[in-house]
Amino acid sequence: MRWLPAWPSAMHTLVFLSTRQVLQCQPAACQALPLLPRELFPLLFKVAFMDKKTVVLRELVHTWPFPLLSFQQLLQECAHCSRALLQERPSTESMQAVILGLTARLHTPETEAGTQPLCRKHALRVLDMTGLLDDGVEQDPGTMSMWDCTAAVARTCIAQQQGGTAEPGLAPIPVEVRVDLRVNRASYAFLREALRSSVGSPLRLCCRDLRAEDLPMRNTVALLQLLDAGCLRRVDLRFNNLGLRGLSVIIPHVARFQHLASLRLHYVHGDSRQPSVDGEDNFRYFLAQMGRFTCLRELSMGSSLLSGRLDQLLSTLQSPLESLELAFCALLPEDLRFLARSPHAVHLKKLDLSGNDLSGSQLEPFQGLLQAAAATLLHLELTECQLADTQLLATLPVLTRCSSLRYLGLYGNPLSMAGLKELLRDSVVQAELRTVVHPFPVDCYEGLPWPPPASVLLEASINEEKFARVEAELHQLLLASGRAHVLWTTDIYGRLAADYFSL
Secondary structure, three states, X not given: OOOOOOOOHHHEOHHHHHHHHHOOOHHHHHHHHHHOOHHHHHHHHHHHHHHOOHHHHHHHHHOOOOOEEEHHHHOOOOOOEOOOHHHOOOEHHHHHHHHHHHHHHHOOEHHHHHHOHHHHHHOOOEEEOOOOOOOOOOOOOXXXXXXXXXXXXXXXXXHHHHHOOOXXXXXXXXXXXXXXXXXXXXXXXXXXXXXXXXXXXXXXXXXXXXXXEOOOHHHHHHHHHHOOOOOOOEEEEEOOOOHHHHHHHHHHHXXXXXXXXXXXXXXXXXXXXXXXXXXXXXHHHHHHHHOOOOOOOEEEEEOOOOOOOHHHHHHOOOOOOOEEEXXXXXXXXXXXXXXXXXXXXXXXXXXXXXXXXXXXXXXXXXXXXXXHHOOOOOEEEOOOOOOOHHHHHHHHHHHOOOOOOOEEEOOXXXXXXXXXXXXXXXXXXXOOOOEEEOOOOHHHEOOOOOOOOHHHHHHOOEOHHXXXXXXXXXXXXXXXXXXOOOEEEOOOOOOOOOOHHHO
């Protein structure tokens, strides 16, 4: 997402505009910092971060007068500026300036704090850099991805441990740095060294969300053993092909994080139709470890074979889930029936059933599940579920009872323009609905086999002229119904999937 360098003044308060003016001359602004009221520092930080005033930004972190410096608090939409920097990928210059300011603090002895104006240098104890955008989409070179941010913070940890303080014998100021860490095979050794370096160091690295991609089992375990059990709220293991055996090794190390709220596992395979003795033992052990979680609210088991086993998995959990992702899990009707009757259904805010065929015997239990979750459901993802017009129309009465629904994903389903128009008309009663990701209507393809496989819908060419007419007609229907603010789109990449913690 790109923003103009300067926003219209109507969107800014006089205090914001004055602050921006003060920061135009960075050397003078740095000299003035000791004379400015502490209450201005949060706005100074946001303006300096936004306008890449790196000299000022570094000095702000160096002399921060409060115990907490939180990106989530400082870079959000505020009373002075409607720009939410957390919804943009951060600039490399600004992030590097923050890290340089942190490094300067670490090399400022505690005993020197009294010589600083207003004794500010002893105040900062927590730098919270969590919550930055990580959309996985390539951006311009001037922005920093979460992979880059992880590496930059890790380098600071290692350098601090190796370099020590500027003056031996004087204690550096301890700071806890809260971050979301991303790791893969290439960065594993580097990040492991950073975590080791932060143990007993003035810079204590505290991981909130860990995402490990394509990481061997032993490396995943080694990282988990280095993380602070009191900080971690999410573990996300992607593309690791663990299998039940690998998962049975890793899961006890995950279960020690008693405050864990989100667990995301993928490609957990174990064929329930031809179970082996070892496979059954591993699955039972996995279930026993899942029962240790007391704070778990989100579970994602994408691309894991759970046919006929959902009851065993969910029955072990101590508390109801609020987010459940079961994409491409080969669910059976009995799985959906169990979920509809379970305590989880009435608490669900987010449900992802993508890649499960809901067109046949699964349709009725799916409708029962929607009925059970109608009061709480905010986000519903049904990509590639083989829902044609007949199934959609049969589901609309219960779907429209989900009165709080904000997001509906239907991409990759064989729906016609007539089916989409019916959905649009009926969804008018859903006052909270803001986004519908719909498929290209089957009317816009040439020579489709019927029923069309999802692979065909995703890969076949469409008639651009026909689709342009479809878009225009949908837009007119939205205008006529007073729902122009609702986004109807086929872009599955342009809209970030709602994160559970943002619901």
